[in-house]
Amino acid sequence: MPELPEVETVRRGLASHVLGRTVARVTLLGHRVARRHPAGPADLADSLTGCRIDAVRRRGKYLWLVMRPPELPGGASACPFALIIHLGMSGQLLVTSPAAPPGPHLRATIEFSDKTDTELRFVDQRTFGGMAVAELVPAPGQPDGVPETLVHLGADPFEPAYSVAAVVEAMRHRDSAIKRALLDQRLVSGIGNIYADEALWAAKVHGQRSCSALTRPALGRVLAAAAQVMERALEAGGTSFDALYVNVNGASGYFDRSLNAYGQAGRPCARCGTPIRREPFMNRSSYSCPRCQPRPRR
DNA sequence: CTTTTCTCCTGTATGC
DNA sequence: TGCATACAGGAGAAAA
Structure with missing residues (x-):
């Protein structure tokens, strides 16, 4: 995707x-x-x-x-x-x-x-x-x-106009789950289901945590993780699971081998060994580590 | 205004 | 074997 x-x-x-x-x-x-x-x-x-x-x-x-x-x-x-x-x-x-x-x-x-x-x-x-x-x-x-x-799109993390501080500020005043905010292209553009899950895993935050309940530094860590994981994915030529994503020459990327959460249900977390869980989210799936990313109460 | 849910599509995988 | 169902999911419309 x-x-x-x-x-x-x-x-x-x-x-x-x-x-x-x-x-x-x-x-x-x-x-x-x-x-x-x-x-x-x-x-x-x-x-x-x-x-x-x-x-x-x-x-x-x-x-x-x-x-x-x-x-x-x-x-x-x-x-x-x-x-x-x-x-x-x-x-x-x-x-x-x-x-x-x-x-x-x-x-x-x-x-x-x-x-x-x-x-x-x-x-x-x-x-x-x-x-x-x-x-x-x-x-x-x-x-x-x-x-x-x-013009409704927010700057993406690779753009000079992108400001982590500005996005953190916008997120803090949001009454929605952090994963929803990551997927909202008006705040930051470019993040989809795969890199949202990877960023949340890297930052050890559950996607259902409310934006307004997270501290500024925690929001900053999630956004930094998103930028970093997408940068590494770009170096690998992107993520391909099947023949659907290819470059202009028809070749696949290799980042699927580096995924830590997305699509990894049942496989051990690379940090703590706990099996990665899969949960329904917005009629889709979210993948996370039950131990590193505890689900919020509520 | 803000937030959530629904809908658009088709190929592949799974279940009975 | 055959048919039904679930799933993948970006984004904008519609609903709440």
Whole structure:
């Protein structure tokens, strides 16, 4: 499931393959891939044709390509805008030969006019991912700004604009469980179920502890752990459990071997040997150590 | 406004 | 073997 380290791995791969390319044609398969683009699939494809990819940016789990429109007749230049891409839980961006067989889950293809032996494909089995176009608005630490439809996202821990102190302050005034807060992309973006559980394990905090009941230093430790575990995951090329998360070349990451809590039910805690437990949480699962992360009363 | 629950999807694994 | 059910889960809408 692509969270920040996986999306950053994809971003780097994209930057090395599509930066500077000019879009010749965009083909969208099915309506769901453009469902967050109010003007519809045809408008999405049309608006990209002829544009040059000036940058590949990311905040949290969202990617966007900075698109520079072709010069208008008369030499006037239109403003760059963003092609937002979200991988959802099974989205893949693959750089392939146009001759490669399409496969059943192909949702979009972007062809280039200045490199015809390669194309960019968006493949998404569970269709939670999608694409949309948006204007860019200025944002601190983001050289091209951020898409205006994403201004609600908090900075992620890899951004210069990220402030642990600011997030701790926001969390302290929250009346919800710490794990919910970690997953709330408005506070900190980029954290999903895997890295939330890993951060809580590392900080020895149960996810159902209330934010407002945790001290500032404890909240700081959880956030520091989240940043650290995601940094190490990025070094390993991300976490892959199956073929659903891959980089732009179709390769898996290796961080699943380093997980201490997520998916480890019944296996001994790396610190104390107690079997890791699995508990229902928000119609999903949470994994934690019963001894290192005691459940709060209530 | 804040917080929680529901819904969107499909392939794989498990149970009877 | 065959069918039903659970599970994976990001994010935004809807409900509380």
